[in-house]
Amino acid sequence: MSEGANSGGGLKLFGFWLFVMIPLAWGVFETAKRAMQLF
Amino acid sequence: MAGFLDRSRTIAPAGYNRWLIPPCALCIHLAIGQVYAFSVFNDPMTRLIGISEPAPGDWSLATLGWIFSIAIAVLGLTAATAGRWLERVGPRKGMFVAALFWAGGFLVAGAGAAVHNLWLVYFGYGVLGGIGLGLGYISPVKTLIRWFPDRPGMATGLAIMGFGGGAMIGSPLAVNLMNAFSGPGSVGVAATFVTMGLIYLVFMMVGAFAVRVPAEGWSPAGWTAPAAPRRLQTTRNVHVDVAIRTRAFWLVWAVLCLNVTAGIGVLGQASVMSQEMVGVSAAAAAGFVGLLSLANMLGRFFWASLSDVIGRKATYSTFFILGLLLYAAVPTLAGWGVAPFVIAYLVILTMYGGGFATVPAYLRDLFGTDYVGAIHGRLLTAWSVAGVLGPVLVNYLREAQIASGVPPAQAYSLTMYVMAGLLAVGLVCNLAIRAVAERNYLPADSAPANA
Numbered sequence: 366m367s368e369g370a371n372s373g374g375g376l377k378l379f380g381f382w383l384f385v386m387i388p389l390a391w392g393v394f395e396t397a398k399r400a401m402q403l404f
Numbered sequence: 405m406a407g408f409l410d411r412s413r414t415i416a417p418a419g420y421n422r423w424l425i426p427p428c429a430l431c432i433h434l435a436i437g438q439v440y441a442f443s444v445f446n447d448p449m450t451r452l453i454g455i456s457e458p459a460p461g462d463w464s465l466a467t468l469g470w471i472f473s474i475a476i477a478v479l480g481l482t483a484a485t486a487g488r489w490l491e492r493v494g495p496r497k498g499m500f501v502a503a504l505f506w507a508g509g510f511l512v513a514g515a516g517a518a519v520h521n522l523w524l525v526y527f528g529y530g531v532l533g534g535i536g537l538g539l540g541y542i543s544p545v546k547t548l549i550r551w552f553p554d555r556p557g558m559a560t561g562l563a564i565m566g567f568g569g570g571a572m573i574g575s576p577l578a579v580n581l582m583n584a585f586s587g588p589g590s591v592g593v594a595a596t597f598v599t600m601g602l603i604y605l606v607f608m609m610v611g612a613f614a615v616r617v618p619a620e621g622w623s624p625a626g627w628t629a630p631a632a633p634r635r636l637q638t639t640r641n642v643h644v645d646v647a648i649r650t651r652a653f654w655l656v657w658a659v660l661c662l663n664v665t666a667g668i669g670v671l672g673q674a675s676v677m678s679q680e681m682v683g684v685s686a687a688a689a690a691g692f693v694g695l696l697s698l699a700n701m702l703g704r705f706f707w708a709s710l711s712d713v714i715g716r717k718a719t720y721s722t723f724f725i726l727g728l729l730l731y732a733a734v735p736t737l738a739g740w741g742v743a744p745f746v747i748a749y750l751v752i753l754t755m756y757g758g759g760f761a762t763v764p765a766y767l768r769d770l771f772g773t774d775y776v777g778a779i780h781g782r783l784l785t786a787w788s789v790a791g792v793l794g795p796v797l798v799n800y801l802r803e804a805q806i807a808s809g810v811p812p813a814q815a816y817s818l819t820m821y822v823m824a825g826l827l828a829v830g831l832v833c834n835l836a837i838r839a840v841a842e843r844n845y846l847p848a849d850s851a852p853a854n855a
Binding site: 374377381382384385388389393395397399400401403404 | 421424434566571572573575607614684688690691693694695698701746
C-alpha cells in the first residue's frame with residue numbers, strides 16, 4: 366500500500382474502503398448464511 | 405456541473421493516493437451487480453394485483469423474464485457502442501451518467517409497478533437500467549489500468565469482483581425492503597424499486613465524484629515500465645477500430661465466450677442440477693447456489709491477481725485445462741457424494757468469475773492502454789452471446805436426454821462432456837493468440853485517447 370501513498374490521508378483512505386466494504390461484507394454474510402443450508 | 409464532470413477537472417494532483425481509486429470503481433460495480441439478483445422480484449411481481457396470490461391480470465413469470473434479458477442485451481449494446489464516448493469524456497462523466505441511467509431505471513420501473521404497466525418496467529429497468537449497466541461496467545476499467553500499470557489484473561479484478569458482490573447485496577436488500585413495504589394492499593415492489601434507485605444513486609455518485617485520472621506520464625513511485633516487456637505484452641497502442649479487425653481480438657472474444665458459456669449454463673441451473681444429480685434438498689440447493697456466488701466473486705479477485713504473476717495466457721490455459729478435467733469428472737464425482745461434487749463446481753465457478761476479471765488486463769497486454777476501455781466494451785458482446793448459448797445448451801441437452809429415457813440423475817452427463825469440449829476449443833483459441841502484427845500499432849507520437 367506504500368507506493369504513491371504519500372497523500373490522500375490515511376483516514377480518508379480507510380473511511381472510503383470501509384464505505385464500500387461494509388455493504389459487501391453484509392452481502393457476503395447473508396449469502397454465507399444461505400450457503401450454510403447446504404450442510 | 406458540466407465543468408466539474410470534465411476530464412480536465414479529474415486529473416489527480418501530484419502524490420495522490422492511487423488506492424483511493426478501487427473503492428470508486430467498487431461504488432459503481434457493487435451497485436450495477438444488482439442485476440444478477442433481479443430474480444428476487446419475479447415472484448412478488450406476479451402478485452401485484454392479487455397480493456397474496458396471482459390474480460387475473462397479473463403478470464406471468466414468462467413475461468417478467470424479459471426484464472432481465474432486455475437489461476443484459478442493452479448492457480452489451482451500450483458497452484459495444486459507448487466505449488469511444490467514454491474514452492473521450494473520462495471516467496467521472498461516464499460514471500455520473502451511468503448512475504443517472506441506473507437509478508433512473510429503478511425509478512421508472514417503480515412507476516411501472518405502481519401503475520401496473522409492464523412496458524414501463526421494460527423501458528425503465530431493461531432499457532434505461534441496461535444503459536446504466538453498460539456504461540458503469542466499462543467506465544472505471546481503463547482508469548484502474550492506468551493507475552495500476554504494475555498490477556492491472558489485480559486492479560480490474562477488484563472492480564469486477566464488485567459486480568459479483570453486487571448481487572449478494574442486491575438480493576437481501578430487496579427482500580428486506582419488500583418485507584418492510586409490503587402490507588395488506590401491496591407487495592412493496594414499487595416502493596422497493598424507488599428506494600433502491602435512490603440508494604444506488606447516492607452510492608454511485610460518491611464513486612463518480614471521488615474518481616481521479618493520473619496526470620499524463622504518471623507512473624507509480626519506484627516503478628518503471630519494463631524495458632523488455634513479457635511476450636504478448638505491448639507498451640504501444642492499437643486503435644479500437646483497428647483492434648476489432650485483428651485475429652487476436654476475435655480469439656480473445658472466443659476465449660471469453662467459451663469460458664462464460666461453460667459457466668453461465670451451470671450457474672442458471674445449479675439448484676435443479678444439484679437436486680437431480682446428488683439428491684440434495686431444495687433448501688440445501690439454495691445453499692449450493694449461495695456458495696457458487698461466493699466462489700464466482702472470490703475467483704474474480706484471485707485469478708485476476710494471479711494473472712499479474714503468471715501471465716494472462718497461462719491463466720486462461722489453466723481455466724480451460726482444469727475446467728475441462730473437472731467438467732469431464734463431474735458425472736463420476738457426483739457418484740462419490742455431495743462434497744466432491746460441490747468442490748468441483750466451486751473451482752469451476754472461481755474460473756468463470758476469473759474469466760471476466762482477467763480479460764481487461766489481457767486486452768491491455770495485447771492492444772495497449774489507450775483504447776482498452778472501448779476495446780473491452782466491444783468484447784463484451786461475447787458475454788451477450790454466451791448468455792444465450794450457455795443456458796440454451798444446458799436446458800436443451802438435459803431435455804433431450806430425459807426424452808430419450810435417461811434418468812434425471814444422469815441427464816447432465818452429456819452436458820458436462822459438451823462443456824468440456826467447449827473448453828477444449830477455448831484452450832486451442834487461447835493457445836493461438838499471438839501479438840498483433842506490427843502494422844496495427846499506432847505511431848509512438850500519436851495523440852492518446854483522453855480518458
